[in-house]
Amino acid sequence: MKREHLHTLVALVENKPGVLNRIVSKVRQRGFNIESLAVGHSEEAGLSRMTFVVDASAVDTEQVVKQVDKLIDVVHIEDITTKERDMVARELLMVKLKATADTRSELLNIVNVFRANVIDVTPESMIIEATGDEDKLDSLLDLLGGYGIIEVCRTGRVAMVRGPERVGPDTPSHLVLPHLSGGRAPGGLF
Amino acid sequence: MKLTGAQIVFESLRREGVRHVFGYPGGSNLPIYDTLIQYPDIQHILVRHEQSAAHAADTYARVANEVGVCFATSGPGATNLITGIANAFMDSVPMVCITGSVVTELIGRDGFQEADITGISLPVTKHNYLVLDVADLARTLKEAFHIARTGRPGPVLVDIPRDIQQQLCEFEYPETVNLRGYRLPPPPEPADLKKAAQLIAEAKKPLILAGHGVILSQAYDELRTLAETCQIPVITTLLGISSFPGTHDLCMGMPGMHGMYWNNMAISDADLLIAAGMRFDDRVTGRLKDFAPNAKIIHIDIDPAEIGKNVRPAVAIAGDLKAVLTALNKEVKPKDHPEWKRWIKQMRDDHPSIALPETDKLLPQYVISRMYDLTDGDCYVCTGVGQHQMWAAQYFHFDKPNSFVTSGGLGTMGFEVPGALGVQVAKPGELVWSVCGDGGFQMTLQELATIVEYELPVKFAILNNGYLGMVRQWQDMFYKGNKSAVKMYQPDFVKLAEAFGMTALRVTDRTQVDAAILAALDHPGPVLIEFVVEEDENCYPMVPPGASLQETVDQPPMLKPVREPVALR
Numbered sequence: 049m050k051r052e053h054l055h056t057l058v059a060l061v062e063n064k065p066g067v068l069n070r071i072v073s074k075v076r077q078r079g080f081n082i083e084s085l086a087v088g089h090s091e092e093a094g095l096s097r098m099t100f101v102v103d104a105s106a107v108d109t110e111q112v113v114k115q116v117d118k119l120i121d122v123v124h125i126e127d128i129t130t131k132e133r134d135m136v137a138r139e140l141l142m143v144k145l146k147a148t149a150d151t152r153s154e155l156l157n158i159v160n161v162f163r164a165n166v167i168d169v170t171p172e173s174m175i176i177e178a179t180g181d182e183d184k185l186d187s188l189l190d191l192l193g194g195y196g197i198i199e200v201c202r203t204g205r206v207a208m209v210r211g212p213e214r215v216g217p218d219t220p221s222h223l224v225l226p227h228l229s230g231g232r233a234p235g236g237l238f
Numbered sequence: 239m240k241l242t243g244a245q246i247v248f249e250s251l252r253r254e255g256v257r258h259v260f261g262y263p264g265g266s267n268l269p270i271y272d273t274l275i276q277y278p279d280i281q282h283i284l285v286r287h288e289q290s291a292a293h294a295a296d297t298y299a300r301v302a303n304e305v306g307v308c309f310a311t312s313g314p315g316a317t318n319l320i321t322g323i324a325n326a327f328m329d330s331v332p333m334v335c336i337t338g339s340v341v342t343e344l345i346g347r348d349g350f351q352e353a354d355i356t357g358i359s360l361p362v363t364k365h366n367y368l369v370l371d372v373a374d375l376a377r378t379l380k381e382a383f384h385i386a387r388t389g390r391p392g393p394v395l396v397d398i399p400r401d402i403q404q405q406l407c408e409f410e411y412p413e414t415v416n417l418r419g420y421r422l423p424p425p426p427e428p429a430d431l432k433k434a435a436q437l438i439a440e441a442k443k444p445l446i447l448a449g450h451g452v453i454l455s456q457a458y459d460e461l462r463t464l465a466e467t468c469q470i471p472v473i474t475t476l477l478g479i480s481s482f483p484g485t486h487d488l489c490m491g492m493p494g495m496h497g498m499y500w501n502n503m504a505i506s507d508a509d510l511l512i513a514a515g516m517r518f519d520d521r522v523t524g525r526l527k528d529f530a531p532n533a534k535i536i537h538i539d540i541d542p543a544e545i546g547k548n549v550r551p552a553v554a555i556a557g558d559l560k561a562v563l564t565a566l567n568k569e570v571k572p573k574d575h576p577e578w579k580r581w582i583k584q585m586r587d588d589h590p591s592i593a594l595p596e597t598d599k600l601l602p603q604y605v606i607s608r609m610y611d612l613t614d615g616d617c618y619v620c621t622g623v624g625q626h627q628m629w630a631a632q633y634f635h636f637d638k639p640n641s642f643v644t645s646g647g648l649g650t651m652g653f654e655v656p657g658a659l660g661v662q663v664a665k666p667g668e669l670v671w672s673v674c675g676d677g678g679f680q681m682t683l684q685e686l687a688t689i690v691e692y693e694l695p696v697k698f699a700i701l702n703n704g705y706l707g708m709v710r711q712w713q714d715m716f717y718k719g720n721k722s723a724v725k726m727y728q729p730d731f732v733k734l735a736e737a738f739g740m741t742a743l744r745v746t747d748r749t750q751v752d753a754a755i756l757a758a759l760d761h762p763g764p765v766l767i768e769f770v771v772e773e774d775e776n777c778y779p780m781v782p783p784g785a786s787l788q789e790t791v792d793q794p795p796m797l798k799p800v801r802e803p804v805a806l807r
Contacts (some may be wrong), residue, residue: 062419066368077361097577107546114543120365123419160629217418 054083055136056207058065058215059098059125060090062135067121074119080112082120084204095123099206126218129208137207146196147174155195162188195237240406241588243372244273247336250379251280253411258283258298258663260291263349264311267338269403283370283372283579283663283692288315292322292659296331297620297643302664305386306333312340313351315692321650323393328647329477330454331336332391334382339399342370352721364392377412384415389422391542393456413551423540423557426565434536435569441510443578444470451515452540452638453558460563461514469574473501475516476631477646484635494522496628499779500585502558502787505530513537515559518548529535538562589792591779592632600748602701602771606633609671610756613728617669618643618661622678624656625707625777630673651798652681661693676702676728686738689764697758698766700731702771711776735766
């Protein structure tokens with residue numbers, strides 16, 4: 049999968065029924081594809097944190113961000129990929145595969161190399177969990193492919209910006225129009 | 239004292255200043271209707287279809303500059319509202335729609351007349367609510383009105399289960415709302431205003447594109463001050479019509495697909511566009527990549543998501559138009575553009591897009607033109623969608639602020655009948671014309687009963703060409719004249735209106751037009767005039783679908799499609 053157009057968006061949303069539906073509906077309606085989506089509690093009671101990855105240009109992503117920001121239940125949203133600061137992104141993978149006495153020790157070697165964990169073993173199978181960025185998990189899956197994968201389960205990306213700042217309603221970024229200064233190319237299309 | 243949920247609804251409406259509600263009762267909003275009689279200060283208008291309740295609330299909101307309110311029951315009542323809600327959403331009209339829902343214990347269990355109306359209305363509302371606790375009801379309604387009328391206005395739906403309408407609760411209407419995720423744009427940045435003023439000072443060929451935002455923000459005077467101070471011609475989009483006096487020297491009329499030829503050429507030649515409360519709809523821009531190739535753009539809109547969506551501005555100001563123009567007017571210096579204005583004048587003289595041909599035929603354009611002359615433009619005009627709408631936009635000149643009421647973004651046929659109803663309720667002493675197509679009229683004509691019942695003196699003018707005219711025009715031009723499913727059997731419109739209890743006239747000859755219009759104006763009650771107009775008249779100028787504004791065809795001969803048509807209004 050090509051990743052150059054992937055943007056990681058972080059949203060803090062009111063923890064109310066239907067909020068996920070509102071956001072996903074808005075993104076779908078505007079014609080964008082969600083590559084991954086992870087939702088859970090945030091540092092603040094009543095606010096959920098959503099991390100979603102969209103495959104879109106910077107300009108299109110700006111449009112998604114503004115459209116989602118209009119939703120009443122969205123307290124904050126920003127594209128943390130466009131920031132000059134770095135982010136760290138992780139995903140959790142669980143994979144269930146065939147594992148017999150013959151293959152178990154080879155598999156354990158791979159598990160060690162990837163700093164993964166074995167979380168379930170039976171005479172014919174094994175469940176491995178691993179955390180990392182998508183590339184690392186892709187390589188792990190490539191290696192395991194030959195042993196007979198039964199199930200794969202991935203959480204999708206969660207991400208944070210490095211450094212002491214908080215991504216939240218106090219960061220003013222959602223009110224500025226980042227790509228709008230600097231004029232307009234002849235022809236009118238961007 | 240404890241009130242029922244239904245009483246809380248009316249107490250809240252009262253506190254929001256609501257005087258009229260358009261609605262239709264049913265099983266799931268019976269407690270609300272049972273309570274209606276306790277609130278004689280709120281007049282309920284019983285429409286004949288819920289779609290009309292939404293359209294009437296929409297036009298009421300537009301001309302009264304208030305939040306329009308409509309009621310409907312659950313299931314089919316609520317789904318019938320959807321077209322009207324979507325129409326209000328596209329045109330940024332503040333509305334609160336209160337639907338009854340099945341009792342809470344039946345929600346999600348396919349109860350009789352249950353529809354997931356918050357799910358269904360999600361993409362066409364600014365926000366919506368399902369109230370599951372009567373203690374939340376007052377706060378919810380307070381928020382609904384606040385959200386509907388502030389920022390970029392829009393429709394908000396509140397779904398209230400029948401048992402919640404009956405439950406008792408202490409009533410206290412909140413003074414304020416607390417919505418963390420709902421922020422209104424801050425005041426304009428001085429730096430942006432200075433940059434905009436500088437671009438205006440430098441421009442040799444500037445234009446103002448005035449949209450619905452001028453009307454929604456009541457920025458008529460501020461727009462006029464800017465235009466007159468800097469002598470900038472003003473082009474009004476379809477929904478911007480009547481935001482600037484139609485007979486003003488600087489008023490240029492409509493741009494775009496059926497806009498004035500001179501406007502489309504001027505936009506293509508301009509070096510600065512000041513877009514005030516408009517969103518660069520495809521019907522305005524034509525082929526986007528060739529839109530205004532020489533112009534810098536100052537885009538002022540209250541919705542940040544509109545800025546940069548279709549065109550990239552040199553200066554972007556997200557804010558309330560009235561506030562922004564007030565601030566901008568302090569920055570600009572008086573100037574004039576005599577050469578630019580001469581260029582435009584020449585273009586208008588060479589291509590008089592709306593000159594009427596000399597003919598004995600009964601042309602629809604002539605009817606509109608006479609309506610204007612005989613009323614001095616002192617009236618409200620509500621239209622449906624299609625050729626008659628474009629002719630009303632072209633041949634009527636709107637000096638009265640906010641007097642042209644039409645379905646813009648969604649392009650909803652049938653808007654003209656319930657739309658005129660809403661306008662007349664909001665403006666009881668005023669003259670209201672409903673300019674109808676014969677197709678659209680048949681979509682909502684049941685509202686003639688409402689109009690007669692409530693003694694609303696709306697004047698209907700059906701421009702009957704026996705076709706779905708705009709579709710027929712496209713089929714003739716772009717589908718090799720294959721007139722597919724556009725010729726309509728017509729009822730006898732005069733007898734039909736008479737059956738509803740209205741006065742009605744039929745006009746088949748040009749010489750009868752004035753007398754019929756004057757008779758309608760003279761009659762104190764509602765009147766319907768059927769104008770049997772030329773069948774094959776086409777609407778010009780026209781930008782072929784997919785073409786740029788530079789390719790505007792001022793008059794026939796036949797247009798050639800530039801590429802396959804993509805969308806049809």
